[in-house]
Amino acid sequence: MKILAVYNLKGGVGKTAASVNLAYLASQAGMRTLLWDLDPQGAASWYLQANTEDLPDKSLWRAGADIEAQIQSTAYDKLHLLPADLHTRHLDTWLRKDGARDALVQRLKPVNRRYDLVVLDSPPSLSHLADNIFTAADLVLVPTVPTHLSLRALKTVIDYYAEQGYPRNTLKPFYSMADRRRLLHRMLIEQPPKIIKDVCKTVIPYASAIERMGEHRAPVEVFESYGYAAEAYRDLWKEVNAALKKT
Numbered sequence: 252m253k254i255l256a257v258y259n260l261k262g263g264v265g266k267t268a269a270s271v272n273l274a275y276l277a278s279q280a281g282m283r284t285l286l287w288d289l290d291p292q293g294a295a296s297w298y299l300q301a302n303t304e305d306l307p308d309k310s311l312w313r314a315g316a317d318i319e320a321q322i323q324s325t326a327y328d329k330l331h332l333l334p335a336d337l338h339t340r341h342l343d344t345w346l347r348k349d350g351a352r353d354a355l356v357q358r359l360k361p362v363n364r365r366y367d368l369v370v371l372d373s374p375p376s377l378s379h380l381a382d383n384i385f386t387a388a389d390l391v392l393v394p395t396v397p398t399h400l401s402l403r404a405l406k407t408v409i410d411y412y413a414e415q416g417y418p419r420n421t422l423k424p425f426y427s428m429a430d431r432r433r434l435l436h437r438m439l440i441e442q443p444p445k446i447i448k449d450v451c452k453t454v455i456p457y458a459s460a461i462e463r464m465g466e467h468r469a470p471v472e473v474f475e476s477y478g479y480a481a482e483a484y485r486d487l488w489k490e491v492n493a494a495l496k497k498t
Contacts, residue, residue, distance in 0.1 A: 253495045254359070254369045256388035261404035262375035264394045265427035267294040268461050268471075269487070270372035273392075275470035276488040278330035282367040285322065288335035289342065289384070290374040296334035299325045300468050303334050318361055326469075331366075346379050355387040368495075377411060385417050389498040392491065394427035394455070395447065397439035406446050423494060425451035425487060453487040456480060 257270040267290065274286040288295040296303055301323055323332045346354050359369060373384050385391060393408060395401050405424055412419055424447050431437050443450050455461075458480040460471050467474045471481045 252359070252363050252366050252369060253390075253498065254371065254388045255491065255495065256371040256373055256384045256391045257394065258371075258373040258381065258384060258388075258391050258408075259375055259393050259395070259404065260377050260408050261401055264396050264401060265455060265461070266375070266394050267292075267298070267372055268464060269392065269394050269425075269427065269455065269484075270370055271295050271298045271464070272470045272472065272484040273488055273491060274330060274368075274370040275327060275472060276485060277368050277370070277492070278327055279472070280488075280492070281329065283329050283365065284368045284370065285331045285333065285362065285366045286370045286372065287333040288372050289380065290335055290372055291342075292374075293335040295372040296332060298464055298468055298470075299330075299332050301325075301332050301334035318358055319365075322362075327473075342380055346383060352379075352382045352386040355383045359387070377407070382415070385412070385415075385421075388421065390491065390494055391422050393422060393424040395424045395450075396428045397426050397436040399435075402439070402444065402446060409446065421498070423449065423451060423491075425490075426454045428457045429454045430457045451487060451490050453483055453490055455483050455487060 255273070257266050259266050270286060274284050278284040286295060286299070293303060321333060323334060325332055371384055371388065374380070393405055395405050409419070409422065412422055426440055429436050429440060431440065440454055456479060460475045460478045460480040463474070464471060471478070471484060475481055
């Protein structure tokens with residue numbers, strides 16, 4: 252089982268959209284996929300039309316908890332979901348009481364043989380939860396808007412990786428919400444600064460189709476497979492899948 256995290260210290264960069272679309276494409280490629288929504292906003296859960304009424308709060312994190320009992324199916328074959336709701340805002344506090352950085356890894360052990368891929372939709376914070384995510388993930392995708400502020404957030408994460416001894420080659424940025432009509436966006440895409448020299452080739456555009464995921468509550472591929480945004484996510488999935496195979 253491989254673990255893919257989609258993470259950024261900065262919010263509003265297209266993280267959840269990437270998580271949902273990549274998880275969907277993985278499942279449609281035949282991979283048994285689990286999307287774990289770790290963000291208390293629960294956007295990924297909402298996109299996939301999860302049932303979030305009466306979700307247990309801390310039970311998943313108690314000793315001997317049955318993770319499989321909390322997994323939900325989705326409308327898509329081979330794609331399952333561990334949903335989030337507002338209770339998830341306490342997750343970092345619960346994890347800190349344990350102190351270890353492998354809590355996510357330990358919770359996933361019971362489903363290790365059930366899934367080929369787990370996608371972690373991560374909240375925008377540099378916290379103990381983030382440490383657990385970095386420890387668990389075979390690959391950490393960092394959606395980065397081609398702006399200096401977003402690049403600054405990426406540098407903070409890269410510096411933290413170095414400080415904590417996490418392997419830098421597991422951290423993979425990609426440009427997200429890119430608008431090539433803007434000079435700065437175009438310049439940073441065509442001439443990436445050194446900090447982002449290992450950026451994915453695929454650029455996810457700032458596109459209305461991605462915004463309409465909220466209208467359809469579905470991955471882009473489901474309602475507009477012919478569009479540029481869907482094509483970009485397909486290309487990104489090919490890059491991500493190739494990178495995962497090398498881990």
